[in-house]
Amino acid sequence: MTGRESITPPHRYRDNDKAVGIGNAFWDMSERNGLAGIVAELDDGLLRTADGHEFVNFTCCSYLDLDSHPEVIEGAVAALRRFGVLDHCIPRSRVQIPALLELEASLGELWDADVVSAISAGVASAGLLPLVASGHLGDGTRPLMVFDKYCHVSMANAKPACADETEVVTCAHHDLGFLEDMCKRYERVCYVVDGADSLGGYAPVKELNDLQDRYGLLVYFDDSHSVSAYGERGMGYVRENSRLQDARTVTVATLNKAFGTSGAAIVLDGFDKSVLRVIERFAGALSYSQPMNTAAVGASLASAAIHRTPELVTRQTRLAANIELFDSLVRTAQSGAEFPIRVVPMGDDAVIDAGRRVFEAGFYVSPVFFPIVPRGTAGLRVMMRAGQTVDQIRSLCRVLVEVGADAVTLADEVPGGVLR
Structure with missing residues (x-):
């Protein structure tokens, strides 16, 4: 014992002990499963890691793909x-x-x-x-x-x-x-x-x-x-x-x-x-x-x-169509909204493995967990963009259904039998 006083934090507005103590375990698990710290080069819309794995990024906030315009x-x-x-x-x-x-x-x-x-x-x-x-x-x-x-x-x-x-x-x-x-x-x-x-x-x-x-x-x-x-x-x-x-x-x-x-x-x-x-x-x-x-x-x-040009409306329209297509295949709490983010619910014990399997299939969707979301509400966050193709969205939804099992709910109507 040093005889010196220790400090008890008031935690009035933040609690790093709680956030780091709980959240870091998920981050470590994400990194061990190759879902965090990924390094990849962008090539014509696809990302490629040093070992040659190619994937489509469905966790990117550039909703209109203007960052590469x-x-x-x-x-x-x-x-x-x-x-x-x-x-x-x-x-x-x-x-x-x-x-x-x-x-x-x-x-x-x-x-x-x-x-x-x-x-x-x-x-x-x-x-x-x-x-x-x-x-x-x-x-x-x-x-x-x-x-x-x-x-x-x-x-x-x-x-x-x-x-x-x-x-x-x-x-x-x-x-x-x-x-x-x-x-x-x-x-x-x-x-x-x-x-x-x-x-x-x-x-x-x-x-x-x-x-x-x-x-x-x-x-x-x-x-x-x-x-x-x-x-x-x-x-x-x-x-x-x-x-x-x-x-x-x-x-x-x-x-x-x-x-x-x-x-x-x-x-x-x-x-x-x-x-x-x-x-x-x-x-x-x-x-x-x-x-x-x-x-x-x-x-x-x-x-x-x-x-200031019609191109903005064109890209907004493509984004809206892609959101609608996703919603027609997989139901989430956000279905029907114009917002470009969807969270596919998963259990805390399943979300990392599900994210890894989606990545292995050629798509990246980020697992979200506490403190990103409240405890017990983990899921895979999917972000729609104007530049995603119909085939990419359909293929992703097929994989989400495969890895989600009971957690993923299909939409009532699946146009064209996409998931057959």
């Missing part, structure tokens, strides 16, 4: 040539080249909003949420910060910083009754939630609009999984369905997923320019010398240009 690639190269620097490493509040301003203006026109760029949605949330908590991104009133139980870790990780500015609580998933009770009790409430969940499903945007109207509720959305894949000009589920486009709603979204590039967009309405300056100067890493690099900006300008 020739115009997006050329946009990155052209921007590097034009500006002559990869990363102008100085806070933008001091000196900046025109690249970021051009991108923010382009995205602002595309989605009819004020847009501030960031290197990632996680960085954006880490910087913005404490400013919301202190009232500086709002009307000056410190709100009760209500984090949805299943909000993405990139937002949940901001709880301790927010708790130094105001009160922080966690509510059950999409618990509108709890939110209304808090709105009646507190002068100001902010709800932190995913607009589109990483495991399927959308936030109740219209019902939240009602609470915003009645009580002035602030809502902070991360809509990363639906921007570009959903809505006119790829504005995403939140913006497409919310009738409130003012300072009561803040939306962040990565550009790495369906948008097909890199970085993130903070989409704002109704804020004075002075508030945008506060974001640039005090929103954590947003105020450091870490802006989007020039290649990412150029690629994003090219993707934004594609978003």
